Amino acid sequence: MLNQLSHPGAPATIFCNRGLLNSCPAGVASCPASSCPFRSPRSPRLTLRESVLLLGPRPTTDGMEFSELIRTGRAQAKLLRGPEAPPLRGTLCVTGHHLLLSPGPQATSDLWLLLLRRVDSIEKRVSGDSGTITLRCKDLRVLQLDIEGVEATLDIARSIEALSSLESVITSFPFFYRPKGLRLGDAWHFHPPERYYKRVARETNAWRLSEVNEDFSLCPSYPRAVIVPRAVDDDALARCARFRQGGRFPVLSYHHAPSGTVLLRSSQPLTGPQKRRCAEDEELLRAALAGARPGARGFILDTRSAQAAKQARVTGGGTEAKAAYPGWKRLHRPLERGWPLQESFVRLVEACGDLEQSMDRWLSQLEACHWLAHVKEALSTACLAAQGVGREGACVLVHGAEGTDSTLLVTSLAQLILDPSSRTMAGFQELVEREWIQAGHPFQLRCAHSAFSHARPKHEAPTFLLFLDCVWQLGRQFPLSLEFGEGLLLALFEHAYASPFGTFLCSSEKERCLCEVRTRTHSLWSGLNQPKEQRKLRNPLYVPSPLAIWPSVELQTLRLWQGLFLRWIRPPEPSEVAWEKVWQIVTDKKTEGCEPTVSASEPRL
């Protein structure tokens, strides 16, 4: 079976069904293929990518892989962690998932540990009888290791290189990570999108939860549960799915209760050069309008330029024809995606790394990288969508090409603007889970590398980071309105790129099922929701407010997110101390004084 998989064109024969999730015992991380009884008739077929995901590019057997890749056991080294932290000396050691530095017995500091997946690029230099390895991490930290012995340096460098770039998901660290105090599978039920969909279905009567994608056959990047207009049956959905790229037919993203209108998302219609139409798709959108209010209008927000949308027809894509969708009007708001976005990220990080540059050079670099332009565009497009739903009383359908990147950026930000419940700690986690993870943003591909990698980029793009940046801008403009602080955003950035938790693994729900992520790894949410983490993550000044928050998108207002891009470069101390002081003032008040205001303003998780 494994040999078959190594041929690109070979028919994939691995199947999977839902029962597998429960039947597979948790301890069999080493041999996933053999433990799966793939025999359900309604199972999806595995693509090559999915099998690589499961098994890695090469067949592996129990434990072999790591020991093969580790060239040397240990070496004496000195670790430099930037200008602020003191250097650390000790014994360096490479394990399957980590780089360890254990200080000598006389030292007081603890073991230093780096998840190898966090390494984005590695650079080695040898001189005399010692060597230097520079590790650039995905969280933008730069570390330098001075190692004794040339051989040891090269060996360690090679081991890190090999281990940090392993592609197999099921041998990755989350499958081995067993922190104290957390139980497996605990938090995977924290934020199921079904709960939200059920509520909408119950409240509106115009929408229903469909199980048509139960086996991921209709749309591999959608979750099992999708929410669609009640008037459209499952067969019609199947035909809709064939008319949309990747099967991503229009589904509900957000229901704006005060106006009754909805925010929808999908991928581009496959109109092609012949300008094909699909009656079911047209019917679905008609039903969405009818469900909102008789005579409601709709807007299709295409995140490509009109030109690009037109050109997409050549390759089979396209946009909705005006005549085919009465009541809907199309708007184009081009948002950058893919490689240009990644390049912008890379250039910004490069600019931030240069401490010696003059003021003029810094400003011109900031301009040239265009990152803030992307922030501005993303925010203003989201505001437009939110305005359509919240103020104009219209339904808004958002899509770009694939509908897994800028589409999600717009729908999730629009919800944050409109919906006060998504601005709470739990609500925001639910939003990320529903609109990013479950909605099929391909984290595995987009976050494979961060800004330092020399590897040829394939699918990398910092779309999720752009989302976090926009949220940060919102938080800066409305410092009282978000229950979470910068700490949560930083944590999400870090974990999206490399994490001991399973939440951001894989690119879709289907893949997560195949890899049994939910039963065999811990959820980031349970990690984050531990009481000891709260001070770092919460906003002490949060005051719930039922209103929409409309940000300013003028450049005079937007600012570079220094807490992220300069996190490891500038000393964070003053602001951190100040944050601690704010906490003190706030908690002082809450403990000293009056309970009533506290209980009113703090919905506990």
Place this chain on the structure above:
Amino acid sequence: MEHIRTTKVEQVKLLDRFSTSNKSLTGTLYLTATHLLFIDSHQKETWILHHHIALVEKLALTTSGCPLVIQCKNFRIVHFIVPRERDCHDIYNSLLQLSKQAKYEDLYAFSYNPKQNDSERLQGWQLIDLAEEYKRMGVPNSNWQLSDANREYKICETYPRELYVPRIASKPIIVGSSKFRSKGRFPVLSYYHQNKEAAICRCSQPLSGFSARCLEDEHLLQAISKANPVNRYMYVMDTRPKLNAMANRAAGKGYENEDNYSNIRFQFVGIENIHVMRSSLQKLLEVNGTKGLSVSDFYSGLESSGWLRHIKAVMDAAIFLAKAIMVENASVLVHCSDGWDRTSQVCSLGSLLLDSYYRTIKGFMVLIEKDWISFGHKFSERCGHLDGDPKEVSPVFTQFLECVWHLTEQFPQDFEFNEAFLLQIHEHIHSCQFGNFLGNCQKEREELKLKEKTYSLWPFLLDDQKKYLNPLYSSKSPKFAVLEPNTVSFNFKFWRNMYHQFDRTLHPRQSVFNIIMNMNEQNKQLEKDIKDLESKIKQRKNRQTDGILTKELLHSVHPESPTLKTSLCFKEQTLLPVNHALRTIEGSNPADNRYSEYAEEFSKSEPGVVSLEYGVARMTC
């Protein structure tokens, strides 16, 4: 009053310069002797002091009326549309006259009356006492003494009467040195660091030309370095770019020749002159005044204006100064050309870095009073108080405030005051409402009899202290806790709250400071209440030992218990900020923002589809 032809114009429109929807407020414009007042239909008042007006423009007539654009020195820009051209013309002419006064006596300060009697006024002026300040620094002492050489402004007109010089510098030396310095501004003490026994001194450029020298001046510098018992050498900082200093030599001025002075280390720091700064700010404002800026417009504009580069240069100079004292224990002599612009910036910022007293509200006032007002920074010329030479106007003091703001950003816990304090001071250097900043030097101020005829700003700021307190300030830091700012380029940001302070839509919608301040106050109040209660309980316990009685006591105390009262009023208080927050969020109307143009796009779609109930059709008409 003779300039005012029209006092009231109705149906005037006020445009928001950053709103793209051409939304406007309609209201009535009033012209008074001191202010231009606009009251809109919601009874919201916009007051514009005539002295704040930097520029009035009458634009070409449009169909809706005659546009009148007023640019203010506090960076407010208002755009009125007056329905009748005649009214507009009248107002325009009146404002032209009123905003540029020819005589000091016509300035607002001379007519401003805050209802205080003469003794209160005098007390206000005595609030900041520089003699007291020098005593605080530790002078006079065995090395430094008060010189009476300038008691009658005989040696230097632009210096204050009381000057501190090295004890070993005799009067002939001082007189000799002053003749060798531009405008007679010889080296004097600006700040004395008690711990290090090192001094910051200031002066103007020497009249050295290409080869001239002056023994007295050399002696005076020697005396300054001798006054420092720890370190024999001293720094001489020329804050100009080297090229400018060299060009000055041709005019018989220039800089110190290191060979002629023993034990000096000479250093250029390269801050540009007032003309460069003026045009830099002009460019900055031009760029940021346009609406709908793109990223490249904004950043290339910011770059080409050079504004942040200049701010960084000033900051770097101050850091150099502070380091020379802290690390090398050396005294420093600072000068530029005349020693009243760049020198004031660098000396005051340097002292601020060295001495935590200047980071308090009172201390900051003292600092401004000492290094800016008393040493003759030409406020009236730099701020254009009177109708004078526009080439003398320059935002030198604004730059100083911006540097301080950057420091407060980097050290959020080290300043007793907040941003509002800096903005308020900036407001008043131009307002001419108080006497402090009128005139160009102390002598001129005395001649104007400012202390008898006008009021001092400082007591009014102190009375309002609550507004200007930084809730994060931790006062425990020792006196000489030196600040070591990082001047990496990315630490310098565009100061939106200064240059766009009146463009409401560009600001964060909720103020953290207010909330924290309120909480802090409530905490203090509660702590006090707890203490009160505890002492009361103790008293009662002492008096009544019987258990039943205590029970009764609890009963009787309960209804009027202060805890209950405070918690009730506390509740109300906390509701206030919440309400405030709500208001501001609602204030963040999408129509105020850039993306509001899309609202029109929504309605632009096929007119047949647009139904009136969405309220968007109105926007298209």
